Amino acid sequence: MSVKTKVMEIIAEQAVLDVKDVTPEKTLQELGIDSLGLVESIFAIEEAFDIQVPFNANDPHAGEFDVSSVASVVQAVENLVAAQSQ
Amino acid sequence: MKRVVITGQGSINALGNTVPETLEAMREGRCGIGPLDIRDVDRLSIQIGGQVRGYDPEARFNRQQIALYDRFTQFTLLAAEEAITQSGLTFAGELAATSGVVLGTAGGGVNTWDDNYRTVYEDGKNRVHPFVVPKLMNNAAASHVSMRYNLKGPSFTVATACSSSNHAMGQAFQLIRCGAAKAMVTGGSESMLCFGGIKAWEGLRVMSRDACRPFSANRNGMVQGEGAALFVFEEYEHARARGADILAEVIGFAMTSDASDIVMPSKQGAARAIQGAVTDARIPLDAVGYINAHGTGTAANDKTECAAVADVFGAHADRLMISSTKSMHGHVIGGTGAIELLACIMAVRDGVIAPTIGYEEPDPECALDVVPNTARDAHVEVCLSNAFAFGGLNAVLALKRI
Structure with a gap:
C-alpha cells in the first residue's frame, strides 16, 4: 500500500468518511477534523509508519509538517518516510 | 454569613x-x-x-x-x-x-x-x-x-x-x-x-x-x-x-462548567466564572486591580482567557494587571491554583505584582497589561485567581487586602 493510500485511509477514518470522499485538495477542516482529531490523526500516522512527526498543536501551521490540506499531509509523510529510510 | x-x-x-x-x-x-x-x-x-x-x-x-x-x-x-x-x-x-x-x-x-x-x-x-x-x-x-x-x-x-x-x-x-x-x-x-x-x-x-x-x-x-x-x-x-496575623481575606468564589469540549476552553465559561466570583464578593468590577491568570502559555488558553477578561471588565480590562506565574514555576496541574494564590496574597498584602516572565512579543489577541518580565509595585485592594481546567471546569477566587 502506498503512503498516500494509507494516509488517506487514516484521515477518512478520523473524519468518519468513506475514503473516496477524501480528496487531495480538501483541507482537514473541510473534512470535519478538529484540533483533537488532528492530534489523533498524527498519532495514527506515527504508529502506521513508525515515524516521529514534528507537530505542536499550539501552532499547527509552524514547522515543516504542513497540515493545510490532505495533499500536503501526504507529501509531508512521504518526506518523513523517505528521510527515515536513508 | x-x-x-x-x-x-x-x-x-x-x-x-x-x-x-x-x-x-x-x-x-x-x-x-x-x-x-x-x-x-x-x-x-x-x-x-x-x-x-x-x-x-x-x-x-x-x-x-x-x-x-x-x-x-x-x-x-x-x-x-x-x-x-x-x-x-x-x-x-x-x-x-x-x-x-x-x-x-x-x-x-x-x-x-x-x-x-x-x-x-x-x-x-x-x-x-x-x-x-x-x-x-x-x-x-x-x-x-x-x-x-x-x-x-x-x-x-x-x-x-x-x-x-x-x-x-x-x-x-x-x-x-x-x-x-x-x-x-x-x-x-x-x-x-x-x-x-x-x-x-x-x-x-x-x-x-x-x-x-x-x-x-x-x-x-x-x-x-x-x-x-x-x-x-x-x-x-x-x-x-486570638490576635492572629491575617494575610488576606477571601471574599468570593465561583465555579462554572463550559459543557462544551473536553480540552478546548470556552470564553463564555471562563467569563461566567470570573463574573461569578466578582458578584459573589459583592464588589464593583473596577475594584479588581490584579488577576492571577490561568495563563498556561498555550495558544488556546491565553487568547480565550484574555477575551473573557475583556468581556467581563469592559474598559476596566485595560486598567487592571494580569500575570501568569506559570512562566516561573510551571503548570503545577492540580496544585497550580494554590501556588498561584501565593502571588495573589503578595499582591494584596505586599503590593508586589509577580510578573509574566519569558514575554517576548506582544500578541494582539492578548492585549492586556500582563506585567511583562519584571515585578511591579502597585496598591491592589482586590485580586482574582483564575483556573480553567480540561473538561471545561472553571473556578475563580477573589481575595481582598486586609
Missing part, C-alpha cells in the same frame, strides 16, 4: 522550598523551569519542567513515612507544616472537631503508579509493596494532614484537573462562610514529573520544548511543574479574637 481570612501559608515548588523563598523568586522574576532530572528522560521528547530541586526526602521523612508518602503527599506535608506553624493554631477539642482539610490534586500519587507499573510490567515481578494503594490514592495527602494535625471536621480531596486547587479552596471558603467549619487547611499538590506522567502529556502535543511564555505571540505551549501550596483559612472573628 461568616467572613473568611487566611492566617497561614506554606509551599514547596520549583521556585523555593518555603513561601519566603518562592515570593523572593517571584519578585525577582526568576525562572524555576529547567532540564528534567528523572529516569528515562532521554526517551521523552519534552525534557524540561518546573522540578523541585535539591530535594532529599530522607532528610525530611523517616523510612516508614516514605513507605506511605508519595512525593505529592511529601510536598503537601511540608507545605502544611509551614502554613499551620505560621497560623499559630493548635487543633484540639471543639476547634479540631470543626476544622478540616480540603485539598486539590489531579493525579494523586502518579510517581507511585509509575514506579509500580514498572515493577510489574517492565521488571516482570508479581508482587508490589503492600502500601501501594494507600500511597497512590488521591486523598492520601489530605488524610495524612488530618492525622498529623488532628483535623476532624469536613475533609476530602477534589480532582478537577488544572482547577483542582481552586475548587478545593473554594470549598474550604464556603464551609467556613456558612458556619460548617471554624478553620480549614486547604490548597493542593501535584507531582507528575516522572516518565509516565510526562509521556502522557506529550501525546496531546501542547507542551513546549523550550519555555513557558504566556501571552507572548511566540508562545508554544505549557511546561509542567510540581509542588504544593497549603493555606489556613479561618473564620474572621476567630482569627481576630
Whole structure:
C-alpha cells in the first residue's frame, strides 16, 4: 500500500468518511477534523509508519509538517518516510 | 454569613522550598523551569519542567513515612507544616472537631503508579509493596494532614484537573462562610514529573520544548511543574479574637462548567466564572486591580482567557494587571491554583505584582497589561485567581487586602 493510500485511509477514518470522499485538495477542516482529531490523526500516522512527526498543536501551521490540506499531509509523510529510510 | 481570612501559608515548588523563598523568586522574576532530572528522560521528547530541586526526602521523612508518602503527599506535608506553624493554631477539642482539610490534586500519587507499573510490567515481578494503594490514592495527602494535625471536621480531596486547587479552596471558603467549619487547611499538590506522567502529556502535543511564555505571540505551549501550596483559612472573628496575623481575606468564589469540549476552553465559561466570583464578593468590577491568570502559555488558553477578561471588565480590562506565574514555576496541574494564590496574597498584602516572565512579543489577541518580565509595585485592594481546567471546569477566587 502506498503512503498516500494509507494516509488517506487514516484521515477518512478520523473524519468518519468513506475514503473516496477524501480528496487531495480538501483541507482537514473541510473534512470535519478538529484540533483533537488532528492530534489523533498524527498519532495514527506515527504508529502506521513508525515515524516521529514534528507537530505542536499550539501552532499547527509552524514547522515543516504542513497540515493545510490532505495533499500536503501526504507529501509531508512521504518526506518523513523517505528521510527515515536513508 | 461568616467572613473568611487566611492566617497561614506554606509551599514547596520549583521556585523555593518555603513561601519566603518562592515570593523572593517571584519578585525577582526568576525562572524555576529547567532540564528534567528523572529516569528515562532521554526517551521523552519534552525534557524540561518546573522540578523541585535539591530535594532529599530522607532528610525530611523517616523510612516508614516514605513507605506511605508519595512525593505529592511529601510536598503537601511540608507545605502544611509551614502554613499551620505560621497560623499559630493548635487543633484540639471543639476547634479540631470543626476544622478540616480540603485539598486539590489531579493525579494523586502518579510517581507511585509509575514506579509500580514498572515493577510489574517492565521488571516482570508479581508482587508490589503492600502500601501501594494507600500511597497512590488521591486523598492520601489530605488524610495524612488530618492525622498529623488532628483535623476532624469536613475533609476530602477534589480532582478537577488544572482547577483542582481552586475548587478545593473554594470549598474550604464556603464551609467556613456558612458556619460548617471554624478553620480549614486547604490548597493542593501535584507531582507528575516522572516518565509516565510526562509521556502522557506529550501525546496531546501542547507542551513546549523550550519555555513557558504566556501571552507572548511566540508562545508554544505549557511546561509542567510540581509542588504544593497549603493555606489556613479561618473564620474572621476567630482569627481576630486570638490576635492572629491575617494575610488576606477571601471574599468570593465561583465555579462554572463550559459543557462544551473536553480540552478546548470556552470564553463564555471562563467569563461566567470570573463574573461569578466578582458578584459573589459583592464588589464593583473596577475594584479588581490584579488577576492571577490561568495563563498556561498555550495558544488556546491565553487568547480565550484574555477575551473573557475583556468581556467581563469592559474598559476596566485595560486598567487592571494580569500575570501568569506559570512562566516561573510551571503548570503545577492540580496544585497550580494554590501556588498561584501565593502571588495573589503578595499582591494584596505586599503590593508586589509577580510578573509574566519569558514575554517576548506582544500578541494582539492578548492585549492586556500582563506585567511583562519584571515585578511591579502597585496598591491592589482586590485580586482574582483564575483556573480553567480540561473538561471545561472553571473556578475563580477573589481575595481582598486586609
